[in-house]
Amino acid sequence: MNRPVRKVAIACLVLFAALLVNANWLQVGEASDLKTQPTNGRQITERLERERGAIVAGDVEIARSLPSNDQYKFLRQYPAGTLYADVTGYYTLFTAAGLERSQDVFLSGDDDRLLASRVTGLFTNKQRRGGSVVTTILPAVQQAAAQALGDRKGAVVALDPSTGAVLAMVTSPSYDPSPLASHTEKTATSAYGVLSRDPAQPLLNRATQQTYPPGSTFKLITAAAALSQGRQPDDRVPAPDQLDLPLSTVRLPNFDGERCGDGETDTLIHALTISCNTAFAKLGIDLGAETLRKQAEAFGLNATFPDFPLQQARSVFPAKLDGAQTAQSAIGQYNVRVTPLQMAEVVAAIANGGTEMKPYLVSELRGPDKKTISRTNPKELGKPVSGDVAAELTTMMESVVTSGTGRKARIDGVSVAGKTGTAEHGTGEPPHAWFVGFAPSDAPKVAVAVLVEDGGGEVGTGGAIAAPVAKQVMQAALDTP
Amino acid sequence: MTRPPIPLPPLRRPRSADLTATFAGLPLPQGTNLPPYRRRELVLLVFAGVLATSALAALTFADIGELSLGIFSIGLGFFCLWALAHLAVRRFAPAADPVLLPVVVALNGLGLVMIYRLDLAKSEAAKQAGRHIPPGAAQVQLVWTLLAVVVFVLVLALVRDHRKLARYAYTAGLVGIVGLMLPIVPGIGTSINGARLWLRVGPFSFQPSEVSKIIILVFFAGYLESKRDVLSLASRSVLGVKLPRARDLGPVLVAWLASLGILVVQNDLGSSLLFFGMFMVVLYVATERASWFLVGFVLFMLGAVLAGTLFTHVQIRVDGWLHAFDGDNPSSTSYQLVQGLYGFAAGGITGTGLGEGHPQKVPFANTDFVMASLGEELGLTGVMAILTMYALIVLRGMRAALGAKDTFGKLLATGLSFTLALQVFVQVGGVMRLIPLTGLTLPFVSYGGSSIVANAAIIALLLRVSDSSRRAPEPASDAPLFDPGAVADSPTQVVKTT
Numbered sequence: 001m002n003r004p005v006r007k008v009a010i011a012c013l014v015l016f017a018a019l020l021v022n023a024n025w026l027q028v029g030e031a032s033d034l035k036t037q038p039t040n041g042r043q044i045t046e047r048l049e050r051e052r053g054a055i056v057a058g059d060v061e062i063a064r065s066l067p068s069n070d071q072y073k074f075l076r077q078y079p080a081g082t083l084y085a086d087v088t089g090y091y092t093l094f095t096a097a098g099l100e101r102s103q104d105v106f107l108s109g110d111d112d113r114l115l116a117s118r119v120t121g122l123f124t125n126k127q128r129r130g131g132s133v134v135t136t137i138l139p140a141v142q143q144a145a146a147q148a149l150g151d152r153k154g155a156v157v158a159l160d161p162s163t164g165a166v167l168a169m170v171t172s173p174s175y176d177p178s179p180l181a182s183h184t185e186k187t188a189t190s191a192y193g194v195l196s197r198d199p200a201q202p203l204l205n206r207a208t209q210q211t212y213p214p215g216s217t218f219k220l221i222t223a224a225a226a227l228s229q230g231r232q233p234d235d236r237v238p239a240p241d242q243l244d245l246p247l248s249t250v251r252l253p254n255f256d257g258e259r260c261g262d263g264e265t266d267t268l269i270h271a272l273t274i275s276c277n278t279a280f281a282k283l284g285i286d287l288g289a290e291t292l293r294k295q296a297e298a299f300g301l302n303a304t305f306p307d308f309p310l311q312q313a314r315s316v317f318p319a320k321l322d323g324a325q326t327a328q329s330a331i332g333q334y335n336v337r338v339t340p341l342q343m344a345e346v347v348a349a350i351a352n353g354g355t356e357m358k359p360y361l362v363s364e365l366r367g368p369d370k371k372t373i374s375r376t377n378p379k380e381l382g383k384p385v386s387g388d389v390a391a392e393l394t395t396m397m398e399s400v401v402t403s404g405t406g407r408k409a410r411i412d413g414v415s416v417a418g419k420t421g422t423a424e425h426g427t428g429e430p431p432h433a434w435f436v437g438f439a440p441s442d443a444p445k446v447a448v449a450v451l452v453e454d455g456g457g458e459v460g461t462g463g464a465i466a467a468p469v470a471k472q473v474m475q476a477a478l479d480t481p
Numbered sequence: 482m483t484r485p486p487i488p489l490p491p492l493r494r495p496r497s498a499d500l501t502a503t504f505a506g507l508p509l510p511q512g513t514n515l516p517p518y519r520r521r522e523l524v525l526l527v528f529a530g531v532l533a534t535s536a537l538a539a540l541t542f543a544d545i546g547e548l549s550l551g552i553f554s555i556g557l558g559f560f561c562l563w564a565l566a567h568l569a570v571r572r573f574a575p576a577a578d579p580v581l582l583p584v585v586v587a588l589n590g591l592g593l594v595m596i597y598r599l600d601l602a603k604s605e606a607a608k609q610a611g612r613h614i615p616p617g618a619a620q621v622q623l624v625w626t627l628l629a630v631v632v633f634v635l636v637l638a639l640v641r642d643h644r645k646l647a648r649y650a651y652t653a654g655l656v657g658i659v660g661l662m663l664p665i666v667p668g669i670g671t672s673i674n675g676a677r678l679w680l681r682v683g684p685f686s687f688q689p690s691e692v693s694k695i696i697i698l699v700f701f702a703g704y705l706e707s708k709r710d711v712l713s714l715a716s717r718s719v720l721g722v723k724l725p726r727a728r729d730l731g732p733v734l735v736a737w738l739a740s741l742g743i744l745v746v747q748n749d750l751g752s753s754l755l756f757f758g759m760f761m762v763v764l765y766v767a768t769e770r771a772s773w774f775l776v777g778f779v780l781f782m783l784g785a786v787l788a789g790t791l792f793t794h795v796q797i798r799v800d801g802w803l804h805a806f807d808g809d810n811p812s813s814t815s816y817q818l819v820q821g822l823y824g825f826a827a828g829g830i831t832g833t834g835l836g837e838g839h840p841q842k843v844p845f846a847n848t849d850f851v852m853a854s855l856g857e858e859l860g861l862t863g864v865m866a867i868l869t870m871y872a873l874i875v876l877r878g879m880r881a882a883l884g885a886k887d888t889f890g891k892l893l894a895t896g897l898s899f900t901l902a903l904q905v906f907v908q909v910g911g912v913m914r915l916i917p918l919t920g921l922t923l924p925f926v927s928y929g930g931s932s933i934v935a936n937a938a939i940i941a942l943l944l945r946v947s948d949s950s951r952r953a954p955e956p957a958s959d960a961p962l963f964d965p966g967a968v969a970d971s972p973t974q975v976v977k978t979t
Contacts, residue, residue, distance in 0.1 A: 001769065001888065002891075003769065004766040004769050005766055005879060005883055005891060005895050006883070008762055008879065009875075009879040009898075012875050012876070012898070012902035013872065013876070015903070015905075015906040016868055016869075016871065016875075016902070018906070018915065019905075019906060019909050019910060020868055022913045022915045023856070023864045023865060023868065024861060026822065026826070026856075026913055027825050027828055027829055027856060027864065028830060028861060031825075031829055032826075034822055034826035035823075035826050037819075037823070039806075039819065040823045040826075041823075041842065042824075042839055042842065046827070046839075071609065
């Protein structure tokens with residue numbers, strides 16, 4: 001009778017083996033799937049029970065977690081309100097955006113680089129803590145940019161041209177991320193509802209997620225293509241009062257019907273200084289769409305910047321252009337669209353002797369003990385123009401600020417290089433006002449791109465509306481030690 | 482040539498054997514030396530007590546951040562409670578298996594700590610919501626544990642020889658069936674969560690099917706002991722498979738109908754499965770006929786399909802199992818199952834640590850879903866350890882069955898061990914979504930009085946069978962069968978030595 005007993009015993013072991021296998025499958029194999037199920041409320045609870053790391057700019061904590069006395073242990077706070085919202089993003093019960101989203105693994109303490117502190121936590125029975133993220137943002141520059149832009153819709157990006165570090169990134173209108181982080185589901189959802197329904201789109205990061213027609217600022221790229229092909233700033237190029245567009249009955253005029261040079265030709269440097277449309281449109285046709293596109297792509301258009309921690313829109317230089325479209329594209333109209341970050345990168349590359357640095361926003365990661373865990377090393381993205389061409393472009397851009405459309409960006413005692421843009425879009429709306437530039441032009445410390453959407457509501461040029469903003473941002477950056 | 486008898490060296494008696502002898506009710510056979518079973522049991526028991534106390538200490542530390550001496554006195558009290566059971570084993574079953582009791586104590590300790598942990602979460606939630614704090618389940622469970630120890634001692638003391646139970650087989654059958662039917666009686670029966678399984682007396686509710694299970698097993702074992710020859714020999718061959726005669730199928734059909742009855746009347750899928758599985762295994766062991774399994778399996782499938790088509794609560798369970806994550810299921814039929822799975826996933830390999838997870842998010846966290854609670858806070862490591870402990874109990878029970886010298890003991894021990902294994906499988910498998918969820922409790926761990934009392938009785942019976950199998954047979958008399966001296970002096974040369 002022992003034979004069947006043994007068989008029953010083996011059958012029992014099989015049952016237990018099935019349970020053991022199932023437990024392994026459930027708690028190891030399937031665990032990550034289950035954790036990310038939308039109906040799993042544990043994740044929210046778990047992440048709000050840990051002290052999330054801070055996001056830091058300079059020596060200011062721009063996002064931090066403070067102990068709270070409600071159902072969760074820590075509450076996310078943004079002490080500066082709207083000022084850094086487009087950098088930090090927000091962190092709600094259910095989702096996150098901006099750096100809060102892209103750096104979540106590190107901020108929450110799940111990053112493998114925080115393993116050492118996690119192991120000690122295992123023994124001291126302390127909750128896992130997140131590491132902090134140090135940004136490249138300089139609070140003084142950020143503040144100056146926000147102040148200069150005011151409540152006009154638009155974006156300001158300031159870069160260190162030699163490294164690609166983002167010194168300021170302001171977009172307007174912005175929002176206060178603190179109510180979104182509320183632990184009261186109702187408060188958070190209603191705050192989010194108001195922001196997401198607002199037609200002014202405060203949640204949109206206009207510096208990286210929105211593209212605009214670059215207008216005359218694109219002439220820098222057209223000029224770069226021409227100079228790279230051997231033309232000189234003093235070369236005379238055709239600059240008629242009105243340009244007959246190929247295969248079209250449309251005639252392209254100059255801004256306000258102005259005359260460039262002698263009405264027939266103009267020097268390249270003077271055409272840029274006064275932002276002559278016909279000269280650059282004709283130059284574009286002569287260079288050809290392919291050459292323009294190659295130059296634009298060398299600067300980073302038709303792609304996004306790799307590893308940038310915020311969501312980006314792709315800047316576009318269109319494919320397959322006919323003559324008329326090439327002419328319009330050469331002056332930044334037709335379907336050319338760029339983000340303010342892209343334009344800041346273009347001038348930063350010119351400022352940096354033709355070498356474009358990869359833009360970055362996170363300079364350092366620190367453990368919960370504030371010790372540095374990793375530091376970002378600046379990386380070259382490419383060399384869109386040669387050093388000589390960059391120097392020639394710089395000379396031309398200096399002329400724009402000293403005697404051309406960008407005079408309002410002048411800073412006493414500092415040589416400034418820049419280019420204005422007044423980008424028409426649609427009908428009935430005032431044009432977008434642009435200013436891109438850098439200073440000091442002989443040893444650049446800061447490169448900026450300023451965009452004021454619809455000119456801030458007034459009909460005006462980039463030189464009138466955007467240049468003063470750029471001036472204040474550059475001034476703040478130069479004043480920062 | 483006569484050799485002087487060489488005196489044998491005195492056998493070294495371990496100290497614990499003296500202690501055992503002091504408590505032993507039955508005289509130990511002279512000269513036979515028991516291994517120090519009870520000392521081993523005591524050492525393991527101390528270990529189980531330390532385990533439970535450490536778990537409580539870890540929980541308290543996680544909850545309030547400091548430790549007090551109170552924890553150790555609670556731990557000591559818990560140990561002393563089960564030490565009573567240990568003393569009873571020393572007295573009434575000194576040769577019994579030393580592993581069974583400590584493993585049970587370890588499981589019970591972990592269960593109590595988890596129930597207490599869920600109490601803390603409940604009172605915390607009540608405090609925050611401003612409601613009044615609900616009474617703790619852990620205290621009630623502790624009272625039930627005390628009662629379980631009393632029942633354990635009583636079973637060991639009253640059932641000195643398990644073979645005598647076979648005499649009451651038919652009485653047991655009747656009592657068992659009546660016990661099963663009690664909850665249907667209006668007035669004393671209560672429905673909890675849709676299943677009519679409980680008797681309610683004051684604040685305590687009791688599930689008689691837990692106890693009936695054992696009593697009916699006694700009937701099965703007694704009945705099959707007397708009928709096994711008929712059942713195993715007489716058979717017909719159909720299509721090369723030897724099938725039992727139709728008239729011998731009677732008891733199988735009765736068992737099948739009874740289990741279906743439980744399902745229909747009491748809405749209890751789990752107990753139904755448990756009864757039928759238990760009967761089939763005892764039948765198989767008694768007859769050594771695998772063909773019974775075939776019959777049983779066909780009947781079971783038939784019953785399952787019938788239940789699946791006829792009863793909505795079965796359909797709901799199966800649907801919740803198959804489509805746990807589909808559509809609106811997480812918010813309806815499979816909500817608790819899915820929450821339990823999230824608990825397991827949150828635990829991962831090492832678990833969150835006692836008091837650090839959120840097992841209270843799962844409904845019925847301290848009864849049906851206690852394994853999910855343990856899985857979350859103790860992790861895969863804890864789950865595997867707990868499952869291994871159950872496997873250990875089952876295998877030790879099977880070992881008692883193998884060693885039993887009588888048919889009834891074999892059937893009883895096999896049936897009890899298998900029932901325990903099947904219950905753990907159906908319970909944990911249901912919570913882990915291996916099989917459809919049924920409402921069974923996790924033995925020794927789940928909150929619930931009837932479960933722990935009945936399971937304590939099961940362990941007592943297994944110890945009883947184990948004790949009888951490990952006792953050396955008593956020698957007939959002290960006189961030697963022959964006198965060696967007489968042989969040596971006899972003229973016949975028995976062994977030529979030179």
